[in-house]
Amino acid sequence: MTATVESGSEVLKIRNLSVSYSQGFGRPRLRAVQGVDITVGRGETVSIVGESGSGKSTIGGAILGLTPVESGSIELYGEEIAGVTGKGRRALSARLQAVFQDPFSSLDPARTVRDSVSEPLRAETGLTSTQVRERVDEVLRRVGVDPALASRYPSAFSGGQRQRISIARALVRRPQLVVCDEAVSALDVSVQAQVLNLLDELQKEAGTSFVFISHNMAVVRHISDRIVVLYHGRIMEEGPAEDVADRPAHPYTRSLLAAVPVPEVNAQRARRMARTAATVRTEFAPVDGIGCPFAPRCPLAEARCVESTPPLVEFAPGRKSACVRINDSLAVGHEEGVALTTLDVAAS
Amino acid sequence: MIGRFRVVRQFLRRPLGLTSAVFLVLVIISVALAKLIAPYDPLAQDYSAVLATPNAAHPLGTDQLGRDVLSRLLYGGQVTLIGILEAVVVAVVVGIILGLIAGYLGGPLDTVLSRLTELVMAIPGIVVLLMTYALTGNNAHAGMFVLGVLSVPTIYRVTRGAAAAVRGETFISASRVVGIGRGAIMVRHVLPNVWGPIIVNTAVLAAVTLGIQGGLNYLALGVNPPAPSWGGMVSEAQSSLLQQPWLMVPSGLTIALTIVAFLLIADALRDATDTRSDIPSSAPRQAVVEDSTAPSAAPEGALLAVDRLRVAFNGVRVVQDVRFSVAPGETIGIVGESGSGKTVTASAILDSLDAGASVTGCVWFQGVDLLHAPAHHRRAARGSGIAYISQDPMVALDPSFTVAGQLGELVARHHGLRGAARQRRVLELLDQVGLPDPAGTARRYPHQLSGGMAQRVSIACALAGNPKVLIADEPTTALDVTIQGEILDLLRRLRDDTGMAIVIITHDLGVIADIADRVVVMYAGEVVEQAAVEAVFASPGHPYTRALLAANPIASERGKPLMAIPGTVPRPGSWPTGCHFAVRCPFATEACSAAPIRLEPVANSEDHESRCIRIDEVLRSSRKEVVS
Numbered sequence: 001m002t003a004t005v006e007s008g009s010e011v012l013k014i015r016n017l018s019v020s021y022s023q024g025f026g027r028p029r030l031r032a033v034q035g036v037d038i039t040v041g042r043g044e045t046v047s048i049v050g051e052s053g054s055g056k057s058t059i060g061g062a063i064l065g066l067t068p069v070e071s072g073s074i075e076l077y078g079e080e081i082a083g084v085t086g087k088g089r090r091a092l093s094a095r096l097q098a099v100f101q102d103p104f105s106s107l108d109p110a111r112t113v114r115d116s117v118s119e120p121l122r123a124e125t126g127l128t129s130t131q132v133r134e135r136v137d138e139v140l141r142r143v144g145v146d147p148a149l150a151s152r153y154p155s156a157f158s159g160g161q162r163q164r165i166s167i168a169r170a171l172v173r174r175p176q177l178v179v180c181d182e183a184v185s186a187l188d189v190s191v192q193a194q195v196l197n198l199l200d201e202l203q204k205e206a207g208t209s210f211v212f213i214s215h216n217m218a219v220v221r222h223i224s225d226r227i228v229v230l231y232h233g234r235i236m237e238e239g240p241a242e243d244v245a246d247r248p249a250h251p252y253t254r255s256l257l258a259a260v261p262v263p264e265v266n267a268q269r270a271r272r273m274a275r276t277a278a279t280v281r282t283e284f285a286p287v288d289g290i291g292c293p294f295a296p297r298c299p300l301a302e303a304r305c306v307e308s309t310p311p312l313v314e315f316a317p318g319r320k321s322a323c324v325r326i327n328d329s330l331a332v333g334h335e336e337g338v339a340l341t342t343l344d345v346a347a348s
Numbered sequence: 349m350i351g352r353f354r355v356v357r358q359f360l361r362r363p364l365g366l367t368s369a370v371f372l373v374l375v376i377i378s379v380a381l382a383k384l385i386a387p388y389d390p391l392a393q394d395y396s397a398v399l400a401t402p403n404a405a406h407p408l409g410t411d412q413l414g415r416d417v418l419s420r421l422l423y424g425g426q427v428t429l430i431g432i433l434e435a436v437v438v439a440v441v442v443g444i445i446l447g448l449i450a451g452y453l454g455g456p457l458d459t460v461l462s463r464l465t466e467l468v469m470a471i472p473g474i475v476v477l478l479m480t481y482a483l484t485g486n487n488a489h490a491g492m493f494v495l496g497v498l499s500v501p502t503i504y505r506v507t508r509g510a511a512a513a514v515r516g517e518t519f520i521s522a523s524r525v526v527g528i529g530r531g532a533i534m535v536r537h538v539l540p541n542v543w544g545p546i547i548v549n550t551a552v553l554a555a556v557t558l559g560i561q562g563g564l565n566y567l568a569l570g571v572n573p574p575a576p577s578w579g580g581m582v583s584e585a586q587s588s589l590l591q592q593p594w595l596m597v598p599s600g601l602t603i604a605l606t607i608v609a610f611l612l613i614a615d616a617l618r619d620a621t622d623t624r625s626d627i628p629s630s631a632p633r634q635a636v637v638e639d640s641t642a643p644s645a646a647p648e649g650a651l652l653a654v655d656r657l658r659v660a661f662n663g664v665r666v667v668q669d670v671r672f673s674v675a676p677g678e679t680i681g682i683v684g685e686s687g688s689g690k691t692v693t694a695s696a697i698l699d700s701l702d703a704g705a706s707v708t709g710c711v712w713f714q715g716v717d718l719l720h721a722p723a724h725h726r727r728a729a730r731g732s733g734i735a736y737i738s739q740d741p742m743v744a745l746d747p748s749f750t751v752a753g754q755l756g757e758l759v760a761r762h763h764g765l766r767g768a769a770r771q772r773r774v775l776e777l778l779d780q781v782g783l784p785d786p787a788g789t790a791r792r793y794p795h796q797l798s799g800g801m802a803q804r805v806s807i808a809c810a811l812a813g814n815p816k817v818l819i820a821d822e823p824t825t826a827l828d829v830t831i832q833g834e835i836l837d838l839l840r841r842l843r844d845d846t847g848m849a850i851v852i853i854t855h856d857l858g859v860i861a862d863i864a865d866r867v868v869v870m871y872a873g874e875v876v877e878q879a880a881v882e883a884v885f886a887s888p889g890h891p892y893t894r895a896l897l898a899a900n901p902i903a904s905e906r907g908k909p910l911m912a913i914p915g916t917v918p919r920p921g922s923w924p925t926g927c928h929f930a931v932r933c934p935f936a937t938e939a940c941s942a943a944p945i946r947l948e949p950v951a952n953s954e955d956h957e958s959r960c961i962r963i964d965e966v967l968r969s970s971r972k973e974v975v976s
């Protein structure tokens with residue numbers, strides 16, 4: 001998981017993506033995603049992290065053709081895929097797949113596991129039914145589900161097993177890019193760990209790239225090469241996972257990290273202080289979509305933060321932040337200790 | 349949402365539905381074989397035997413022209429049943445296609461189709477039918493076709509509703525990603541998940557159609573006498589009602605029984621396709637409290653204490669030997685993975701278990717065993733002494749009342765406050781839960797609140813009765829992590845201000861570390877460890893607790909695999925005899941699986957209990973040895 005993106009090796013290139021939703025007659029459209037750039041290299045995991053409604057799933061949906069794109073481009077290996085539907089999608093499905101959140105609704109309850117896992121192969125012509133069967137058995141075995149159980153319905157499986165089956169369905173065509181939208185969020189910690197390990201192994205074996213959408217900083221910190229932090233449809237911060245998670249540059253990233261409770265009493269007591277200190281309501285707010293969206297909750301906010309929208313700028317190699325007070329923010333960050341530094345749980 | 353075979357099995361288990369189905373099949377077979385089994389020509393008249401009661405030659409008697417009633421019933425059934433089939437097929441085919449399109453695709457097409465069906469329903473059906481018969485020379489098929497069209501809205505509506513509900517499911521997105529076309533998705537994924545309500549309504553439609561058609565035939569519409577039909581026979585019987593009342597019986601009863609059969613089948617299908625039908629209908633409405641072994645005494649100093657709690661659903665045990673206690677002002681955290689029994693334990697305390705549950709043990713609250721106390725006492729305790737908030741705050745809030753409305757009602761119920769005093773208390777409560785604009789919030793409806801605000805309002809509702817204990821079931825799971833922090837801070841503050849105790853249920857050990865004083869770890873229906881939080885995090889006394897801590901990605905080193913616990917939690921009903929964690933435990937020996945393990949104090953610690961017979965080895969080992 002140390003892939004670096006050289007030019008030309010990009011699997012996915014999103015440029016200036018905007019998506020908005022209609023809110024009904026006479027009301028302004030809801031701007032769910034605004035001017036987002038994301039690049040994913042081969043074998044790389046890029047996470048999109050943010051709170052509910054920040055636009056994470058919208059980006060995933062745009063990549064997968066589930067959400068209409070308003071403007072901008074999405075290229076898969078240099079080929080424009082924004083807005084491609086129907087037959088074009090079917091062709092794309094050989095290279096682009098998805099794993100969704102809810103293990104209980106992502107498999108059709110009225111179809112057997114074999115039906116569901118083989119569905120992506122329907123789009124692949126020239127496979128005999130024996131070949132389909134073999135491919136399905138192989139991929140089920142790979143994710144740790146006994147192929148002998150494939151004739152059962154999803155209701156016979158636990159949440160973790162269903163998520164493995166969803167992963168099997170996503171991988172059966174050996175795609176180059178998999179979009180995982182909250183793929184482990186509904187799982188218990190112990191099962192979540194199994195699934196995260198599985199994704200990691202599969203990536204190492206096949207060099208698959210992942211767009212990993214999650215609200216869970218701890219999970220994202222563990223699995224990603226790079227992290228994109230989203231707030232109100234805009235990128236707040238972006239950079240290598242260890243930097244963003246352990247040395248956050250943007251005040252929003254910091255508040256996100258400070259809010260994660262850690263399983264250690266003293267450490268958590270200290271973090272709680274930091275969290276409470278960082279929880280503020282300010283008098284600043286963007287007007288007509290202009291200004292820093294985080295200003296109402298930012299401990300560093302001041303008037304100039306809402307005079308214009310802070311652009312996403314590269315403040316160090318490979319690291320970007322959309323904050324006009326980036327230097328002050330970095331200085332605060334050093335004192336606060338909100339990072340999820342590896343806890344000493346496994347050591348004593 | 350159900351396997352096909354399960355529905356058939358469920359249906360076969362319902363005697364009324366099954367009998368009706370057998371009856372209907374027999375009717376259809378005999379009518380189909382009318383040519384072979386009818387003793388006479390249905391039109392053959394025999395003036396020597398008019399209006400006969402049943403006898404050897406005519407098992408069902410004869411009519412006023414001496415025609416054999418049985419034969420007429422059999423032949424007449426053909427017209428009748430084929431007519432029903434025509435009408436129902438038209439209604440079902442058209443209704444399903446339009447319903448799927450409208451429900452699954454939605455949008456303007458949906459609007460147009462829905463208006464159109466409303467229009468069809470507004471048309472006076474009988475007028476259209478009369479016109480049809482008039483224009484087609486009393487053609488039976490045309491009439492039934494039109495009746496079918498008029499019935500399309502029934503099927504359209506159920507299909508549309510069910511399809512619209514399925515549309516948002518993730519498995520539909522998953523298929524779209526693969527490039528499966530809309531038509532194929534509708535046939536392959538939507539239809540199989542909506543056919544339950546459709547067939548139920550089809551059976552009802554058949555019954556209704558039979559009734560209408562009987563009426564039409566009675567008026568000699570769609571049938572040309574002397575050709576027999578069931579409705580026509582009723583009409584003939586009526587004309588000789590005074591001379592021979594019996595004549596009314598065969599045709600009238602056949603129609604009535606067939607209609608009843610269709611309805612009973614619909615009823616049985618409704619039950620069989622209902623996923624909740626696994627609970628036998630004879631189950632008691634309320635959870636049953638079984639008399640347990642000799643009741644223990646109320647524990648000293650505890651506000652709320654659960655002792656030897658055991659809960660079973662339909663004989664399958666889901667929670668056993670759960671015990672813990674909470675002191676005033678204390679926060680106790682119950683942590684465990686899904687299916688470990690956390691919510692069932694809370695429901696048992698709150699007396700909110702579903703039908704089919706049986707409970708044993710004791711739930712002591714302020715010195716009274718609620719499980720064995722008189723009903724009014726239980727209600728009083730649970731109404732105000734013990735309050736509850738759930739994961740989904742919207743569940744607690746009624747969408748059709750403003751915040752002030754529902755909170756005001758609670759305030760009135762608990763304190764008998766009216767008018768301005770009531771309003772004051774409402775605003776006070778909203779202020780107490782940290783809502784920035786209490787008056788503004790009070791005027792809003794639940795759907796106008798964000799998740800965090802809604803959870804604060806539901807906490808305000810819980811506080812309305814000044815509870816001694818607040819049970820919070822995953823109160824922050826549905827919220828953003830930044831909001832979660834605020835809610836935890838709020839709960840802590842309320843505890844400190846009011847002195848109430850909190851039982852917080854969570855799957856997140858971080859939340860436990862943040863707010864709890866003591867922790868109860870549950871695994872597969874049992875308490876496996878309990879202690880003060882410091883003790884549990886500093887030196888976890890059960891292999892499961894250790895594994896749970898180690899599997900947390902917070903504790904991970906990037907690039908290295910997480911310490912996952914192999915395998916899955918055993919389901920209720922398949923718990924092993926001995927330690928429930930044995931198959932996944934790196935410390936397991938044969939002895940672990942031989943007999944049930946008791947929850948016992950951990951050596952040299954008064955307040956630390958663990959359900960593990962190898963606890964000494966576990967404590968001696970390094971924390972790294974959590975996974976085999």
Ligand SMILES: Nc1ncnc2c1ncn2[C@@H]1O[C@H](COP(=O)(O)OP(=O)(O)OP(=O)(O)O)[C@@H](O)[C@H]1O
Pocket residue numbers: 021022030032050051052053054055056057058059215
């Ligand atoms: N189909 C839709 N129609 C209208 N608005 C929508 C639609 N889908 C999403 N939105 C809105 O767009 C914004 C971004 O939503 P999105 O689902 O992308 O957020 P998210 O980051 O995935 O959140 P979550 O963590 O809750 O899944 C939100 O304000 C949401 O309410």
Ligand code: SF4
Pocket residue numbers: 250251252292293294295296298299300301302305310322323324325326
């Ligand atoms: S731009 Fe201003 S308000 Fe926005 S994050 Fe930076 S300091 Fe805070």
Ligand code: SF4
Pocket residue numbers: 890891892927928929930931933934935936937940945959960961962963
């Ligand atoms: S009793 Fe045995 S199997 Fe159970 S947790 Fe202890 S060592 Fe493991």
Ligand SMILES: [Mg+2]
Pocket residue numbers: 056057058182
């Ligand atoms: Mg989402």
